[in-house]
Amino acid sequence: MRTTVSLESAAPIVRRRLLRWYDRHRRELPWRGTPPDPYATLVSEFMLQQTQVKTVLPYFERFMRRFPTLRSLASASIDDILPFWAGLGYYRRCHHLHAAACAIVDRHRGRIPKDVEALRALPGVGAYTAGAIASIAFNIAVPAVDGNVCRVLSRLRGDDPKSAGSRPQNETLAARLVAPRRPGDFNQALMELGALICTPRSPDCSRCPLRALCPSRDRTAALPARRKAPLPKSPRTLHVVALAILRKEQTFLVRRPDRGLWAGLYMWPTAECLPHADRDTAALDLCRRLLPRAAAYPHHVGNVRHVLTHRTVRFDVYVVCVNIGARPTVTGRWRPLTSSGTDPPLSTAQRKLEAYLVSHASA
Ligand code: SF4
DSSP states (O other), rough: OOOOOHHHTHHHHHHHHHHHHHHHOOOOTOOOSSSSOOHHHHHHHHTTTSSSSHHHHHHHHHHHHEEEEEEEETOOOOHHHHHHHTTTOOOOHHHHHHHHHHHHHHHTTTOOOOOHHHHHTTTTOHHHHHEEEHHHHHHHOOOOOOHHHHHHHHTTOOTTTTSSSSSHHHHHHHHHOSSSSSSHHHHHHHHHHHHTTSSSSOOOGGGTTTTTOOOTTTTTTOOOOOOOOOOOEEEEEEEEEEEEETTTEEEHHHHHHHSTTTTEEEEOOOEEEETTTTTHHHHHHHHHOOOOTTTOOEEEEEEEEEEEESSSEEEEEEEEEETTTTSSOOEEEEEEESEEEEEOOEEEEEEEOOOOOOHHHOO
């Protein structure tokens, strides 16, 4: 079995083969400019956290058209920015990106710092993101070990990517392998190899530029199978009633808090209830709380289910029609029921509710 020590001694060969492969096979992506734009690198790295390239692409392009510079992002309000993130998920990243842009303006006069420690001190920037920005945008020879890179390096060491202690070993190895002259390309090449060739379930070793050095080559069946994340003992289902207040062609939305699920996005007013609670009563309570003077009763129109990473949300959807003078007791925004715009921003779950309500209204 090839060890970390022998791989390190083969570092020049690893770099040469990997960079040659990357130069031929890299995907052309809008944030991979020549020379790289540090701001585009920052935005793309936030968007790519836990999200695939093909999902990020349209969001990145829209976002950069609207916020073409770091200062334009820092000077915008989070309510201006969230519509351009709506649907991408993990909304905390958007809040962090905005906070990081503001911190860069405050602490670094609007210039993204080149120093890894200064990068790590920014909101939402961990070791991987700091390494990626420093190496890609500023050509600093530091590693950037994400999930793809970790898997490739584990296999190159002949180890199980999921074994305890593999991450620190891979980080040490990455720091020793990183190409001193082209660190950003080297790190991206490792990421690209993990995304395109050395994939979790079926690595295509025949096309791998590092196959001659790899003890795991052509041992797909023997490679440690990707373990599924253990399911929670009882996957939690959140039961909520959602109330669509309709006033002429308009519907009423409330803003989520800046922390937690769907942070800062808009949604139809909801009330959480126990699994066996009477939904009609919960909807009526919610309606009376929001519209104490309204005589109308909400009626149930159906259910919408939305699956999140760790839980499922089951919406019981109710509609209540009110007259033009109705004023809910909470702050919110009226908007047309059918609106193709992104303002105010809705999560994917709320888009599902919207589609349901629209189909119900036109039925
Ligand atoms: S030879 Fe196969 S297992 Fe080894 S790094 Fe390349 S693709 Fe991965």
